Amino acid sequence: MALHGALDPVRAQVAPLEIFGPAFAYLDELFRDGSPAAVRLRGLAAGDSQRIELAGGSFALEQVYPAKVRADAFFESHRKYIDVQVMFEGVEAMELADIARLTTRQPYHAERDVIVYADCPDASVLRVRAGEVAVFFPADGHMPGLRTDAAPTLVRKTVIKVPVPAGATGRP
Numbered sequence: 001m002a003l004h005g006a007l008d009p010v011r012a013q014v015a016p017l018e019i020f021g022p023a024f025a026y027l028d029e030l031f032r033d034g035s036p037a038a039v040r041l042r043g044l045a046a047g048d049s050q051r052i053e054l055a056g057g058s059f060a061l062e063q064v065y066p067a068k069v070r071a072d073a074f075f076e077s078h079r080k081y082i083d084v085q086v087m088f089e090g091v092e093a094m095e096l097a098d099i100a101r102l103t104t105r106q107p108y109h110a111e112r113d114v115i116v117y118a119d120c121p122d123a124s125v126l127r128v129r130a131g132e133v134a135v136f137f138p139a140d141g142h143m144p145g146l147r148t149d150a151a152p153t154l155v156r157k158t159v160i161k162v163p164v165p166a167g168a169t170g171r172p
Contacts, residue, residue: 002096002142003135004126007031007086010133022055023084023160030088030158031131041088041156057163066152067092068145075102075117075141081161083136085144087128090155093146094134097123102141117141138164 003010007027014020030037037052044050044064052060067090077099085094097120106116120141127148128134136142147153 001098002126002137002140003133004128005132007131007133010135014135019056019058019082019162019165020084022058023060023162026052026054026058026060026160027086027158030086038088041158044156046154054160059161061159061161062157063159064154064156065145067147067155068152070095070143070146073143073146074105075120075123075143077102077115077117077136077138077141078113078161079108079115079138080113080164082138082164083134083142084160084162085128085134085136086158086160087130087132088156088158089130090153090157091127091129091148092144092153092155092157093148094126094128095120095123095143095146096126096134096136097141099139099141 003013011024029035041062044062046064046066049061049063052062054060102117102120104115105118108115126134
C-alpha cells in the first residue's frame, strides 16, 4: 500500500529501489532554497503545469492549482508509473483505497496511463502538507487534490512519475 510522510523517512523506505534515485535527486534540488527548480515552481501561475524530464525514464509534473471539492475529483490508478506526489507549498487531502476494493468506471487508457474508478466512500484520507510526500503504487487507487476545509487553498506540488520495472508490482 501507499507510503506517506515527511520526505526523508519516505526516502529511507524506498532507498533500496534504484528506480527512485532520479526522483529524489530532483527533490533535493527542488527543496534547496533559490535553486532553479524551486524558482521555476514558485513562478508558475495558478492553473499552470510544467513537465520536467528526469533520468531513467522518470519525469516530474510541476503543478499549481486551487485544491478542489471532493465532488470534482475521482479515484485513479496507474500501471506504467508509480506516483510520487510531493507538496511544495500548501496542503491538500488525498484519499486512498486498494484497487481490489474499487469498481472501474473508465477502463485503462494506455496513452494517459490511467484507470478511473467509481467513488469509494470509505477510503482512507491523507492530509499532505508542505515537505510531505505520498507514494502511490499501481495497486493504490488515489484521489489527490482535495480541499482540507471549505476554503480553496492554492497548492504548489510536483508529481514525479517513476517507471514500474518490467514484471514488478511497483511495491517496495
